[in-house]
Amino acid sequence: xxxxxxxxxxxxxxxxxxxxxxxxxxxxxxxxxxxxxxxxxxxxxxxxxxxxxxxxxxxxxxxxxxxxxxxxxxxxxxxxxxxxxxxxxxxxxxxxxxxxxxxxxxxxxxxxxxxxxxxxxxxxxxxxxxxxxxxxxxxxxxxxxxxxxxxxxxxxxxxxxxxxxxxxxxxxxxxxxxxxxxxxxxxx
DNA sequence: GATAGGATTCACT
DNA sequence: GTGAATCCTATCA
Numbered sequence: 001x002x003x004x005x006x007x008x009x010x011x012x013x014x015x016x017x018x019x020x021x022x023x024x025x026x027x028x029x030x031x032x033x034x035x036x037x038x039x040x041x042x043x044x045x046x047x048x049x050x051x052x053x054x055x056x057x058x059x060x061x062x063x064x065x066x067x068x069x070x071x072x073x074x075x076x077x078x079x080x081x082x083x084x085x086x087x088x089x090x091x092x093x094x095x096x097x098x099x100x101x102x103x104x105x106x107x108x109x110x111x112x113x114x115x116x117x118x119x120x121x122x123x124x125x126x127x128x129x130x131x132x133x134x135x136x137x138x139x140x141x142x143x144x145x146x147x148x149x150x151x152x153x154x155x156x157x158x159x160x161x162x163x164x165x166x167x168x169x170x171x172x173x174x175x176x177x178x179x180x181x182x183x184x185x186x187x188x
Numbered sequence: 189g190a191t192a193g194g195a196t197t198c199a200c201t
Numbered sequence: 202g203t204g205a206a207t208c209c210t211a212t213c214a
Contacts, residue, residue, distance in 0.1 A: 030195070038195070040210095048210060066208030068196050085195055117196050167195055 003056075003075035004031035004084045005159055008179040010151040012089065012134075014123040017143040022098050022123050024089030024113055025151060027179040030164055032072070034081040037169040041081030050131075052076075052083045057135035059146065061120070061127055068117030071125050073134060073148065087176070089113040091122065098122040116166075156182035 007029050014022045032039040040049040040062070051060040052074055060072040060083050076082025091098050091113055099105070102121050104112055113119040120126070125146065134148040141147065153159065158180045163172045 032195075040195080043211080046211070062195085063209060065194065065196050065206080067206070070195060072195085087195085115196070164195080168193090 003073075004029045004175065005161075005177045007073060007075075007084055007086070007148075008159060008177055009153045009157070011092070011149040012086070012123065013138060013147045013149055014094075014125070015138075015141060015143050015145045015147070016094075016097065016124075020094060020097060022094030023092045024098075024119060024123060025092055026086055026088075027090050027181075028086075028088035028114075029177045030085040030087055031075075031175040031177070032083055032085060033076070036173065036175075038164070038167045038171075038173075039081075041083075045081065049081070053079055053081045054131060055133075057133060057148070059129050059132050059134055061125060061130040063127070064117065069120035069125055069127070070116040071120050071129075085116060086119065087116050089119045089122070090181075153179065158182075 007026050010026050012024045034041045036042055041052050045053050051058060054074055055078045056075050058074045060074055061069055064070050071086045072083040073086060074083045091109060095109060098112060101124050102112060113122040129146050132146060134146060138147045160178050160180060161174045162176045163174055164176045
């Protein structure tokens with residue numbers, strides 16, 4: 001679960017045809033472990049959550065409320081059932097395409113990818129990425145791939161830890177991590 | 189085989 | 202601030 005704060009500041013790169021990319025910086029994460037009553041892996045491995053038991057660095061995508069996708073990055077050792085939910089991104093590249101995916105029009109970029117379901121829509125993340133390896137070298141990949149790139153927390157930026165939201169079990173566990181940027185203000 | 193519920197978002201009051 | 206939409210999975214009979 002110490003991986004959750006380390007993922008803050010990293011970039012998710014989604015490749016599209018004709019060399020188009022959408023890049024988002026991770027600014028909010030949430031840690032889920034096997035001993036967490038709110039985690040999908042709490043009751044052991046099932047066909048649905050199997051990717052969460054895979055090697056660290058792979059993706060776990062699931063459908064929430066029948067209409068939204070959520071993206072997790074597996075962080076535990078193989079067979080461990082540990083992952084980090086990516087809750088919010090700041091779009092840094094390909095914003096026009098992200099807006100189109102979200103039908104966002106001319107509205108402020110603030111709300112473009114500031115929720116688990118929203119960011120998946122913005123990057124066109126679906127079940128086809130479930131279980132895929134996010135740590136492969138980006139040079140070797142073609143359209144449709146999703147890649148996680150290293151990113152550091154920059155000077156002036158601060159991290160904070162808060163209780164989780166949007167769940168009904170163990171809601172007070174401080175496992176939600178936010179990245180605050182000095183100029184552009186807070187998210188959510 | 190049937191049912192309850194969810195790591196959410198959006199529109200409407 | 203409140204509630205509806207919507208469907209897949211896990212759990213129970």
